[in-house]
Amino acid sequence: MPESPDEEEIALAKELGEAGLAAVDAALLKQVIYRYQKAARVIVDALDFGSYPLDDTHVRLFARRLIALAESGAIVARGNLLNPRRSEVALPDEP
Numbered sequence: 001m002p003e004s005p006d007e008e009e010i011a012l013a014k015e016l017g018e019a020g021l022a023a024v025d026a027a028l029l030k031q032v033i034y035r036y037q038k039a040a041r042v043i044v045d046a047l048d049f050g051s052y053p054l055d056d057t058h059v060r061l062f063a064r065r066l067i068a069l070a071e072s073g074a075i076v077a078r079g080n081l082l083n084p085r086r087s088e089v090a091l092p093d094e095p
Helices: 007-031 039-049 056-072
Strands: 076-078 088-090
Touching: 007 039, 007 056, 039 056, 039 088, 056 076
Parallel strands: none
Antiparallel strands: 076 088
């Protein structure tokens, strides 16, 4: 996945707006558990959970939102999240 979003991703994010991006984040967080799992699995499950289309633009947008969640500390990651098939995510600490 490219380091920067392309025009299609930017347009999709703009179309979704803040509320839509918050819904994407919520769908992603619902899929993350306390054990590490593949980022790609989390993305596909979140797309399915939210009934979003399984197209390249949505997958890339969800991957970028997963990166943002990791950067904010909401989740932890191993590997390069720009490559979801070779990276893993989990919730930070079990309660």
